[in-house]
Amino acid sequence: MELEKHYTNRSGWLRAAVLGANDGILSTTSLVIGVAAASDTRSPIVLAALAGLVAGALSMSAGEYVSVSSQSDIETADLNREQIELTTIPDDELKELANIYKARGLDSELAMQVAIQLTKHDGLEAHARDELGINEMTAPKPLQAALASGASFVSGGLLPMLVSLFAPIKYMVIYQYSFAIVFLALSGIVAAEAGGSNMVKSIIRICFWGTIAMGITATVGYIFGVKHS
Numbered sequence: 260m261e262l263e264k265h266y267t268n269r270s271g272w273l274r275a276a277v278l279g280a281n282d283g284i285l286s287t288t289s290l291v292i293g294v295a296a297a298s299d300t301r302s303p304i305v306l307a308a309l310a311g312l313v314a315g316a317l318s319m320s321a322g323e324y325v326s327v328s329s330q331s332d333i334e335t336a337d338l339n340r341e342q343i344e345l346t347t348i349p350d351d352e353l354k355e356l357a358n359i360y361k362a363r364g365l366d367s368e369l370a371m372q373v374a375i376q377l378t379k380h381d382g383l384e385a386h387a388r389d390e391l392g393i394n395e396m397t398a399p400k401p402l403q404a405a406l407a408s409g410a411s412f413v414s415g416g417l418l419p420m421l422v423s424l425f426a427p428i429k430y431m432v433i434y435q436y437s438f439a440i441v442f443l444a445l446s447g448i449v450a451a452e453a454g455g456s457n458m459v460k461s462i463i464r465i466c467f468w469g470t471i472a473m474g475i476t477a478t479v480g481y482i483f484g485v486k487h488s
């Protein structure tokens with residue numbers, strides 16, 4: 260039997276992974292293109308790639324850790340409040356749960372029966388899942404999220420790093436841009452395929468904004484380069 264494909268359970272970590280890889284490609288390549296536009300030797304370019312890769316990965320991880328941790332704090336606070344309410348006002352909580360099931364289509368009697376049985380089984384879990392929308396599958400995992408986004412940034416940023424090591428200096432800007440656009444298009448395909456969205460739109464969107472970002476930094480680099488030559 261063809262397994263039912265659900266996209267939702269992939270959405271969380273996938274979004275972070277694709278976002279991280281795109282960010283790795285785009286911000287590191289833009290930085291490198293800016294330096295390459297102003298430099299005709301390889302070492303400043305390689306240095307820029309390395310610095311961009313490390314700084315970007317660390318800031319991405321730190322940002323993700325902080326934002327997912329605050330999400331986790333909010334959920335913990337909600338669960339604590341729920342636990343207190345279950346102890347202090349159990350009847351109101353039971354009515355509240357039954358109303359949730361009634362709103363989902365159960366008749367009053369069955370809704371109350373389900374609420375009573377689920378509360379007996381694990382009241383906090385029932386309220387967390389059906390009232391607050393908190394469940395094991397979507398529980399925020401700060402460290403996992405931070406590592407995932409840092410690793411995906413590095414996986415994207417390695418591209419401009421490798422290009423800065425091997426591409427001819429004279430055509431460095433063109434090589435960096437071309438490789439970046441090809442890999443951004445590939446990540447657009449992955450994101451569209453896994454998320455079930457329109458592939459062409461996804462590719463055009465990422466390549467368009469990628470070109471704008473790299474174009475602006477290249478211009479700044481050229482202006483800077485001309486001024487100092």
Ligand SMILES: [Zn+2]
Nearest residue numbers: 352355386390
């Ligand atoms: Zn409740």
